[in-house]
Amino acid sequence: MVKRPIEETNGSSHHENGPGEPAPKRVKLDTAPDAAQELSQVATKQPRPRIKGVAPIKEEYLIFPSGHGKGSETDEFEVVADDAAEGRDAHDEQQGTGNDGKRKRKGGQNKDRDFGIFGDSHRLCNSVAWSPEFSPRTCKQGDRCNALHDLRKYLKEGRRPDLKTFDGKCPVWEKYGKCPSGWRCLFVRSHMQEVTREDGRTELMLTERNSDQGVVEHQDEQTGEVRPGVVNIMPTSIKIDLSRKRVKMEKSDEYLEWLSKDTELYRKHYHKSKDDADELNDYRAQYVEPPLKPSEKRRLYFGRETPILAPLTTVGNLPFRRLCVELGAQLTYSEMALSMPLLQGQNADWTLMRAHESEITPPRIDPKAPIVQGYEHSRDLKFGAQITANVPWLAIKATEALSRFLPHLRLIDLNCGCPVDAVYKTGAGSALMDAPSKLERMIRGMNTVSGEVPITTKIRMGVRDDRHTAQKLVERLALGSEDMRDVTGAPGCAAVTLHGRTRQQRYTRAADWGYIAECAALIKQFNEKADSLADTVRETDERTLPNGGHMYFIGNGDVYSHEDYFRHLDEAKVDGVMIGRGALVKPWIFEEIEKGQYLDKSSSERLSYIEKFCRYGMEAWGSDELGLNYTRRFLLEFMSFFHRYVPVGLLEYLPPSLNDRPPAYRGRNELETLLASKNYKDWIKISEMFLGPAPPGFKFTPKHKSNSYEIEAEG
Numbered sequence: 001m002v003k004r005p006i007e008e009t010n011g012s013s014h015h016e017n018g019p020g021e022p023a024p025k026r027v028k029l030d031t032a033p034d035a036a037q038e039l040s041q042v043a044t045k046q047p048r049p050r051i052k053g054v055a056p057i058k059e060e061y062l063i064f065p066s067g068h069g070k071g072s073e074t075d076e077f078e079v080v081a082d083d084a085a086e087g088r089d090a091h092d093e094q095q096g097t098g099n100d101g102k103r104k105r106k107g108g109q110n111k112d113r114d115f116g117i118f119g120d121s122h123r124l125c126n127s128v129a130w131s132p133e134f135s136p137r138t139c140k141q142g143d144r145c146n147a148l149h150d151l152r153k154y155l156k157e158g159r160r161p162d163l164k165t166f167d168g169k170c171p172v173w174e175k176y177g178k179c180p181s182g183w184r185c186l187f188v189r190s191h192m193q194e195v196t197r198e199d200g201r202t203e204l205m206l207t208e209r210n211s212d213q214g215v216v217e218h219q220d221e222q223t224g225e226v227r228p229g230v231v232n233i234m235p236t237s238i239k240i241d242l243s244r245k246r247v248k249m250e251k252s253d254e255y256l257e258w259l260s261k262d263t264e265l266y267r268k269h270y271h272k273s274k275d276d277a278d279e280l281n282d283y284r285a286q287y288v289e290p291p292l293k294p295s296e297k298r299r300l301y302f303g304r305e306t307p308i309l310a311p312l313t314t315v316g317n318l319p320f321r322r323l324c325v326e327l328g329a330q331l332t333y334s335e336m337a338l339s340m341p342l343l344q345g346q347n348a349d350w351t352l353m354r355a356h357e358s359e360i361t362p363p364r365i366d367p368k369a370p371i372v373q374g375y376e377h378s379r380d381l382k383f384g385a386q387i388t389a390n391v392p393w394l395a396i397k398a399t400e401a402l403s404r405f406l407p408h409l410r411l412i413d414l415n416c417g418c419p420v421d422a423v424y425k426t427g428a429g430s431a432l433m434d435a436p437s438k439l440e441r442m443i444r445g446m447n448t449v450s451g452e453v454p455i456t457t458k459i460r461m462g463v464r465d466d467r468h469t470a471q472k473l474v475e476r477l478a479l480g481s482e483d484m485r486d487v488t489g490a491p492g493c494a495a496v497t498l499h500g501r502t503r504q505q506r507y508t509r510a511a512d513w514g515y516i517a518e519c520a521a522l523i524k525q526f527n528e529k530a531d532s533l534a535d536t537v538r539e540t541d542e543r544t545l546p547n548g549g550h551m552y553f554i555g556n557g558d559v560y561s562h563e564d565y566f567r568h569l570d571e572a573k574v575d576g577v578m579i580g581r582g583a584l585v586k587p588w589i590f591e592e593i594e595k596g597q598y599l600d601k602s603s604s605e606r607l608s609y610i611e612k613f614c615r616y617g618m619e620a621w622g623s624d625e626l627g628l629n630y631t632r633r634f635l636l637e638f639m640s641f642f643h644r645y646v647p648v649g650l651l652e653y654l655p656p657s658l659n660d661r662p663p664a665y666r667g668r669n670e671l672e673t674l675l676a677s678k679n680y681k682d683w684i685k686i687s688e689m690f691l692g693p694a695p696p697g698f699k700f701t702p703k704h705k706s707n708s709y710e711i712e713a714e715g
Contacts, residue, residue, distance in 0.1 A: 048652070055662040056652040063664040118629045118697040120184065122158030123147045130182035133204040134197075151183060151204055159625065162189050163692035171615045172228070172623050177209040180226040184624035186692070229357045229619060230318070232383075232406045234350040242345030242401070251292060251449045252397045258290050259392065259445060287487055294447045297454045299375035300411065300494055302552045302576035304569055306330040306363050307593050310556060310580035311386040311413065311458070315637050319616035322356040323609060324583055325382065328590030330363035331576075332382050336415050339389035339398035353406055354620070359383035360408045372547045384411040386458070388418060390427035392438065396445035403450045411494065412453055414442060417460040419503040430503040434463055436476050440491050443477065447492035447546075454494035454546060458556075461515055463503045470498055474519055478526035478551050494546035496523075497578055500557035510659060511557025517572040523553040524573075554578050560585070560658035562592045582658055584641035600648040603672035607686075613638065614690040629698055632687045636700050639683040643676055 050056050125147035127139040133151050141147075148154045162168060163186045170187035173179040179191055183206070194202045227233060241247045269283035302308070309316070309324050311333035321332045334352050341349040360381045365371070385402055389395035399412055416439060418429030425431075432439045439457075446455045457477065462469040477493040479485050498519055500511035527550055556578035559565055565577050582589050587609060592599050617631030646662050648654070667673040674682055680702055684694055 050653050053660060055646045055660040057650050057662055057665045058652050061650050061665045063666055118625060118695050120159045120625050122154060124154045124158060124184060125149050129184060162187055165690050165692050170623055172619050176228045179623060181622045181624040182206060186628060187623055230354050231357060231360055231408045232353050232355050234405060238405060239345035239350060249397050249400045252400045255290060255292050255445055255448050256393050284487055292448050294492055295451050298379060298452050299372050299547050300454055301365055301371055301375050302554060303369045305366050306576060307590050308576055308578040309583055310578045311336055312580055315584055317634050318354055318356055318620045319613050320638060322358060322616050323612055324587050324590060325358045327588050328594045332359055333413060334385045336386045336388055339387050339394040342398045342401060353385055355383040355408060372550050374548055381408060381410050383408060384413055385409055386413040386415050388415040388423060388428045392441045392445055395442045396449055399446040400449040403453045409453050411456050412450060414457045417458045417499050419506055430460055430463055433459060433469055433473060436473055440476055440481060443491040443493050455492060456495040457493055458497040460499045461502050465502050465504045471519055471522060475526055492546050493551060495552035495554060497554040497556055513568055513572050516555040520553050520573045527551060558658050561655045562596055563655045565593050585644045598648045603669060603675055606675055611690055628691050632691050635687050636683050643678060
């Protein structure tokens with residue numbers, strides 16, 4: 001028997017909660033008194049008041065408790081599931097050690113999630129995978145190779161039969177004229193032919209056609225991998241060199257040598273200065289300039305017309321970002337990467353840095369908007385990278401590697417807000433907010449070695465509810481430490497994004513935009529103060545000042561409509577607004593912002609977005625067994641948010657709230673009801689419309705504590 005999960009609300013809409021007012025802890029939608037009262041009022045045709053935490057669905061669409069509706073096994077969700085957008089799943093267990101250095105026992109949600117083993121029953125050798133039958137490449141393994149080299153045997157026994165979705169035609173080949181998956185493609189019969197040779201033998205060959213599209217295309221010289229339209233593909237040879245420590249980070253090494261000496265000197269004098277005021281002056285006298293100066297950075301622009309898609313771990317993948325850009329997102333971020341795996345050349349984290357060619361086009365800007373001097377719109381692009389680290393040397397070396405090997409980066413963002421235990425307990429993520437001196441050293445070092453790529457950071461209000469530290473931290477990021485800013489200058493942080501919650505709150509309360517507004521007001525003062533310091537203390541060095549002395553400030557939290565977006569811009573006076581969960585539930589929020597109105601998307605339109613995600617997934621990960629099931633896995637992660645959308649046409653009251661959860665309801669047609677299902681089995685059915693049946697080895701475990709059961713697709 002499956003245990004029914006209980007849904008926790010995240011708070012209520014902006015209009016209903018006062019500043020800091022806590023939301024109700026739990027609402028059981030089928031048994032709570034408020035829900036029962038609402039259904040009673042529906043039956044007697046009385047006007048229904050809006051209930052905090054409950055989506056106000058029109059009475060004709062509600063299902064009474066006896067029905068429970070589609071997906072009754074999972075009618076309610078734990079709000080802790082929203083941490084999924086900031087978690088690292090099993091990958092972050094690499095850093096999940098305790099204070100004693102010993103591995104802690106795994107427990108709770110999202111620990112070492114298992115998605116099964118899926119792949120061909122017999123592996124095809126890379127030497128054959130993209131070659132004509134009679135002209136394979138030389139196999140590097142020779143006689144030791146245990147993969148198949150017999151192409152006909154592989155097509156007959158080594159893989160599943162071709163899929164019948166998309167009319168049996170490979171979506172990637174149809175668009176680009178070639179398929180990067182080669183013979184492994186599960187639509188390969190749509191782009192292969194059998195040619196009769198002069199000696200009477202018939203040869204199997206892959207077909208290609210010329211494409212009239214100017215598509216960006218890179219091929220890995222070692223693996224032969226090609227991903228049309230994808231940029232920032234790290235060559236395998238460099239990843240191997242990183243893993244074997246053959247890549248020298250000269251700038252980082254030089255700067256870190258200086259930083260080590262300076263940190264020790266400062267620590268010595270700082271502790272003495274508690275009793276002797278002259279000690280700090282002695283440090284100033286002994287201070288030695290760093291051996292390297294930051295390069296002059298590209299100028300950034302954030303404005304009213306540049307809605308930002310937040311960095312979202314797992315769900316903020318390339319196909320999802322591509323969909324959001326198509327729907328109007330102007331700025332995007334990679335999923336959070338860990339610095340150590342990047343320096344070790346691990347493929348998983350370097351893959352996070354890949355972007356689609358649509359993300360390297362300039363964002364939309366208003367020429368009449370206030371733009372910093374020196375900003376070049378033609379050189380700007382949408383895509384930035386986000387990393388995290390727990391010590392300065394990791395952040396600094398990872399930054400040099402990113403800026404050195406990736407040609408298409410708008411900025412590098414340091415995550416100082418991730419609340420997930422596996423990251424926090426190592427001293428990374430939101431733990432950096434309690435270590436301001438270390439954070440400042442990170443930002444300064446990253447700024448020194450990043451070349452022309454600007455450095456930014458994302459923070460929360462603080463670690464604990466009773467101690468908000470963001471204001472002091474923002475001042476330090478803008479001006480530097482109070483006792484040394486006249487000597488060292490500003491750290492060079494080009495922008496700060498503030499999520500209006502503490503680490504302790506997670507998503508159990510509404511974002512505090514009042515606090516964000518207070519910090520935004522301080523930023524304006526800090527920018528003016530920075531100009532004053534630069535003018536009166538020393539000559540302005542453009543290389544040390546972000547955006548010529550202007551630090552941008554961006555707000556983040558609970559944005560779910562164009563009304564939320566523009567209200568926060570006008571009332572909080574932030575430079576930009578970042579959207580996370582709102583885009584996962586409703587990717588067309590960017591289109592609503594551009595048009596300034598609610599869009600009641602039909603079920604067929606929403607299904608078309610799922611189809612696009614599948615197409616984009618196959619382009620990013622491949623149309624072979626592995627690629628299709630990566631696409632399926634990430635589609636199901638997306639569906640765990642996407643199903644929450646309640647169509648505008650079904651609501652009695654506007655604006656909708658991101659933190660409202662619907663009681664059981666039916667849609668305006670069967671497809672709309674299916675898309676609203678909270679049952680994972682329905683999500684798998686939807687995936688099979690485009691990706692075919694899930695293979696026997698595929699598993700999916702929802703990111704919800706109460707859904708502790710494991711789902712395995714049946715073959």
